[in-house]
Amino acid sequence: MTGAAMIAWLWRSYMRPYRWLLLAALVLMAVEGSMMGALSYLVKPMFDRVFVGGSAGAVYWVAAAVSGVFVVRALSGVGQRALMAIAGERFIAAIQSDLLAHLMTLDQRFHQTHPPGALIERVRGDTTTLRNLWTSVLAAVGRDVVALVSLFAVAISVDWRWTLVAVAGTPLLILPILALQRLVRHTSRAARASAADLATRLDEIFHGLTTIQLSGTEAREAARYRKELDRFVGAQVRADTGSAGIPAMMDVVAAIGFAGVLVYGGFQIIGGEKTVGEFMSFFTAMALIFEPLRRIGAVSGAWQMARASLERLRALFDRPATIVTPANPAPLPDTLRIEIDNVTFAYDETPALNGLSFTAEPGQTTALVGPSGAGKSTVFALLARLVDPQSGAVRIGGRDIRTLDLAALRGLFSVVSQDAALFDESIRDNVLMGRAGVTPAQFDAALGAAHAADFVAAMPRGADMPAGPRGSALSGGQRQRVAIARALLRDAPILLLDEATSALDAQSEKLVAEALGTLSHGRTTLVIAHRLSTVRDADKIVVLDQGRVVEQGTHEDLIALGGTYARLHQLQFRD
Known part of the structure; x- marks a missing residue:
């Protein structure tokens, strides 16, 4: 120019x-x-x-x-x-x-x-x-x-x-x-x-x-x-x-x-x-x-x-946004069945998914397991349209998510990850995340269900205490429970859990696991986990390797199959 x-x-x-x-x-x-x-x-x-x-x-x-x-x-x-x-x-x-x-x-x-x-x-x-x-x-x-x-x-x-x-x-x-x-x-x-x-x-x-x-x-x-x-x-x-x-x-x-x-x-x-x-x-x-x-x-x-x-x-x-709401978006589906259909995706020239296909049924917990780099986190990015696949389709309730309003689509998800994203604002602001119309009773209920009420009450300024840069004023378990309180208050029908307890001590893991149990009740839940003990009760476990599904079924089915999941389970629990 x-x-x-x-x-x-x-x-x-x-x-x-x-x-x-x-x-x-x-x-x-x-x-x-x-x-x-x-x-x-x-x-x-x-x-x-x-x-x-x-x-x-x-x-x-x-x-x-x-x-x-x-x-x-x-x-x-x-x-x-x-x-x-x-x-x-x-x-x-x-x-x-x-x-x-x-x-x-x-x-x-x-x-x-x-x-x-x-x-x-x-x-x-x-x-x-x-x-x-x-x-x-x-x-x-x-x-x-x-x-x-x-x-x-x-x-x-x-x-x-x-x-x-x-x-x-x-x-x-x-x-x-x-x-x-x-x-x-x-x-x-x-x-x-x-x-x-x-x-x-x-x-x-x-x-x-x-x-x-x-x-x-x-x-x-x-x-x-x-x-x-x-x-x-x-x-x-x-x-x-x-x-x-x-x-x-x-x-x-x-x-x-x-x-x-x-x-x-x-x-x-x-x-x-x-x-x-x-x-x-x-x-x-x-x-x-x-x-x-x-x-x-x-x-x-x-x-x-x-x-x-x-x-x-x-x-x-001049760089255009590639992920936008279509001109005439379709209405949100009535059901929340998630379908990943023959999806291929690569970051630059690095392949992450290679013909991936699986489904997650509404109201059930579906776990994604596999070695690092298998494409688990990429699935979450695709579901929320943080990226779009090069080929294949991601559907919710039978509708390609690219036909839905972007804000409405993302409003379907609550996310809790291993690195809870907190900001240098008060704990209250980190839980609310700009959400208006929340009553004190609703806020307190979310803290209680997330097992965060006790440590927040012990803070010198309570919920108005700053979380510190990137949540540094809180411990790992406290950050996770604040993130869970945020997800509870969001009350979205689909829950995405990305290694939510992987970096916690035993006591914090117990509290966070209880809070996650409350959060996932009645929701369509997808879980990413390396620790197989956290997903053995999932309704379905999908095993990924090099961007493909290599096995899927319940914990008992996969153990009996004696394949990739069974080998991973043996490595983690051989002692």
């Missing part, structure tokens, strides 16, 4: 709602910029009528006029910056909010190849670059362009020949600036990519900090981070240096121009053709011209840096 097209997209999607704020800010910027021309114009009477002419009356009005210029400039500057802050922060916040909302619609295959740290950098880091561009570009348009026009007007009014001499070297900048812009854009892309790698590394370090400390690899992880940091610093320094080179070249041209004017104009003043006031007015105008000119030049570098971020953001926005 071209730069103009990206700016047009930004305007239509995010900047247009703030057009009146922008217009007011631009007007104030124009006033602020014009004050530079007014100041340089007042230098002429300051010298000719006050310093050289000695006019006492001119002292007062020149002093008042100069003071007025600075007051107007100050007020207009504060006003435009305040308006720009309001509009800029709101439009950046809108981009961040929309981007996060869009990222949450993308399926698990996308998130497997885009780690959280990299996405955080997209949402926060790349949009911050746009915030800086927003300020510099509009300031260049509204303030610096007007300042240039007013200052050139003053300079030309004094002597157009002097002006021509001062800017004669400007055309020499065109080719070097174009080269620097390409360099800045290339190095900025590398810097943003490296920043994403840094964010990913930090995310992994902080989430795996306990493992790092126990394994004594702090120095190794710090060295790996420093290596990534060096790569980022190198790319960022190259981008910043290239961006700084554009205004630097303008300074060189300014030096040549000033020298030419000083030689040419100095002889005219000596010869009496020009006054000192005229020269000082011109000199002030030209001195002031190069500051907004430098800022305008810096904008081109800032744009190239921001363009790299904008391209990355637009690439995410």
Whole structure:
């Protein structure tokens, strides 16, 4: 996408709602910029009528006029910056909010190849670059362009020949600036990519900090981070240096121009053709011209840096959500018989399911067992349409789930996994998960049924106690019971249990198992388990291996069969 097209997209999607704020800010910027021309114009009477002419009356009005210029400039500057802050922060916040909302619609295959740290950098880091561009570009348009026009007007009014001499070297900048812009854009892309790698590394370090400390690899992880940091610093320094080179070249041209004017104009003043006031007015105008000119030049570098971020953001926005509600969704089925029909699925080129077929009857418990990598967790992802199969179909009540409303489909499921997802909010908020209309009695009943009421009551702040980042303020068993309370309150007809007791001690496992028994009563339940003792009472056990069903039946049937399940059972219980 071209730069103009990206700016047009930004305007239509995010900047247009703030057009009146922008217009007011631009007007104030124009006033602020014009004050530079007014100041340089007042230098002429300051010298000719006050310093050289000695006019006492001119002292007062020149002093008042100069003071007025600075007051107007100050007020207009504060006003435009305040308006720009309001509009800029709101439009950046809108981009961040929309981007996060869009990222949450993308399926698990996308998130497997885009780690959280990299996405955080997209949402926060790349949009911050746009915030800086927003300020510099509009300031260049509204303030610096007007300042240039007013200052050139003053300079030309004094002597157009002097002006021509001062800017004669400007055309020499065109080719070097174009080269620097390409360099800045290339190095900025590398810097943003490296920043994403840094964010990913930090995310992994902080989430795996306990493992790092126990394994004594702090120095190794710090060295790996420093290596990534060096790569980022190198790319960022190259981008910043290239961006700084554009205004630097303008300074060189300014030096040549000033020298030419000083030689040419100095002889005219000596010869009496020009006054000192005229020269000082011109000199002030030209001195002031190069500051907004430098800022305008810096904008081109800032744009190239921001363009790299904008391209990355637009690439995410352009990535379509592949799992969506169909145009005319079918109604939810009356029965909850689950059917996996000849399903094939792969993450990238890694096959997870290969012609998988089985059924789970309503109101019964169906257990999925098998070695790691057999495809058990992928079945849960397919049921909730976190991913879609490459071939085959997943049906509930005889209806392909791809024909159902997505939110209604996911409303059929309650999930309890071995890694209960809790947030750094209160226990109450983690149980409710945004659910409105829950009475205190219903909330307390859910805690009681989940065997969570006792430990919650013992907390200093009860259910209002923060669970900590990722639930770190709670033990493993407590996190599981909070997740079960959440599932109980959700009261969905299909229950998905993914190794819900695998990481618990015996006492916690007993309490969680009792809570799960309460939760699964009367529901269609699918259980993933490696510990076969937890599923021996299931109505049906489905044995998976390499993405296929190799056996299915009750515990007794499979033991009598003497196949894969019997061998797994013997390995676990041979002692």
